[in-house]
Amino acid sequence: MAGGISLDTIANKVENGDRLSLDEGVYLYQDDVPLNEVAALANLVRERKNGNFGYYNINTHLNATNICVYRCNFCAFRADLREPRGYVMSDEQIVARGQEAVDNGCTEMHIVGGLHHQKKYEWYVNCLRILHDAFPTLHLKGWTAVEINWFEFLTKKPVEEVLTDLLDAGLGSMPGGGAEIFHREVRDQICEHKANSNKWFEVHGTAHKLGIKTNATMLYGHIENAFHRIDHLIRLREQQDLTGGFQTFIPLAFHPDNTKLAAMRNLKKPSVLMDLRTMAISRLMLDNFDHIKAYWIMLGIETAQTALAYGADDIDGTVRHELIYHDAGATTPEVLSVEDIRRLISETGREPVERDTLYRRVERDPANPSAWSVGEQVAVGG
Template sequence: MPSDTQLNAIRTKVENGQRLSFEDGFYLDQHADLFTLGELANIVRERKNGQVTYYNVNEHLNPTNVCVYRCTFCAFRADLKSEKGFVMSDEQILHRAEECHSRGATELHIVGGLHHKLPYEWYLNIVKMIHEAYPEIHIKAWTAVEWDWFSRMTGRPTKELLAEMKDAGLGSLPGGGAEIFHPDIRTQICDYKADGEQWIRVHREAHELGLRSNATMLYGHIEKIEHRLDHLIRLRNLQDETGGFQTFIPLAFHPDNTRLSHIPKPSGLMDLRTMALSRLMLDNFPHIKAYWVMLGIKIAQTALSYGADDLDGTVVHETIYHAAGSDSPQELGVDEIKRLIKEAGRVPVERDTLYHEVIRENGTSWKQGRKLQLV
């Protein structure tokens, strides 16, 4: 590490498990080289999770891409009468759930568009019918933006809707829709939809109901380091309050087919620096995920030495980021995931959504093991 008084003071904080300030984060971004950031982030990563890297066997379900909002960064959405617009039938949705079950997946990740001609009950029924048909599959569904939309449609409080969905079979919330919380940026890239405070409120309410959730940040577009740090500290503050977040996922912006297509895709250097800084700032988050769909396989694998301890899962049927130009595969097999983790010098451990160890009796039959420690 360079002979720099402030960098050395930050290193001492990291080694002693002390919290970094906004100013510390800003200094690291401006003055620490990539390898220094990686070294420091790896200290935290190994303190919390040792040599383990987690993965899960999951599938994605996007029941509709019709959306009332027109976020500048989104290539997935479609207008009601657009040729690319779609709404899945109950039969198609249950077929996807059956596929998920037959593959031995432990999780179905469900997000979609905010369809202004479909009632809230349509979304509720998706959770209900999947849970009734396949109760062993964990349903992780609907971003905070979707919950806010459900509330606007029904005139009911989001906490009441969360409780209703939980009773119907909802297991946890994904972290999407966070984008960048700072209003100077959010109003430019996703005006009108739920703002940063509303996103925080929905996740607070979910945690109060005993639902775990993930958190995300979309980086590499028009935001700057101060906006990213502001975002991370808001998440850290809520985690101090509730302890309900499991994983943070930095999401690299993909510009293709969006209204920000003139912006270059984040470099691998930025991906790794953002991963490392996220691990350092989010001292109270047990896990940091390298989402290979957005990062690409090589950067995601490298990120396991830059703070990440989770590689996500098999995924299958991901459409949102592929619409925006992701050139990663549609899915990865378990053997390939294990190989990538081992090549990175880590120990692969399969988990379920709530970080219980998954014990496989064969390829598709499984049972829940011990609760994996959340530090």
């Protein structure tokens, strides 16, 4: 017991639906707190909210360029302008990626990338527009808060005006990237020049005001500690209290390969036990988030499966053409089939449910799986 905190007192609060404090969250990270008991509490919350469902979607990624003005030392994806590995996709390549997505039954395209300092704002807007014009049923989940902040710099427009431009071009929702760790002690060391935590929240809060649903993330397992992680989760929880616009939270395990940060600090990938403990604690702390995602690309397939008993209710999707985490050493497959995804969920005893980006059930034509329609919103309790 630490300062009157014990697993029993935390369990009583969880069972009663009461909110956990920062100190209680930090306590749950102690090695001597049994992980299986933390998992059981997280699973209780998970099943209150999502029953026995395990959600997935059929999606693809578009990273239109890896050339980036920022030099975040945890990133293995970015390239300099003159590096041989640097690239920029043409309009034709972008539309071809959209066609491939539609032909394979994708409901979502996840669009993020580098901040190319020689590309004008209109180029980024055009990425959305040409895809939306050609494939109006494909949901475009695009541009992190860091990218929106860059667009703000390029145009001298306020965030709301930038987001309105993107909505007009076909934006459907926003990913949660760029959050990393909010606390300045850590953020200033791993990504000192890009959008700070206040800007990240301003962008997401403004998006929520405009009716744009967004996700949230946390990059863990590098130089941060338990306090920084719980502080991060509480800031997200407070924003959700204000605006209610976050759909899902995705804890992202740091992949050290090919990153400057790992070379500087001799860092290793987080252990499976750290992955699962962080998943469970995230579910317990974020009582006002409906969904917690186990991103199989970063966690690995077996850990993502296991996470469905540690608070997660979603394992993302087929994820065609993911580059960012594979460049950082992810050894997971570059795409999973729908059959694989459904089998992975079923093997855990969960019921696989295909959802779209906005967590509505997707109905497929059995005779033509690339033909689909949107059904009812998934049921969320608690």
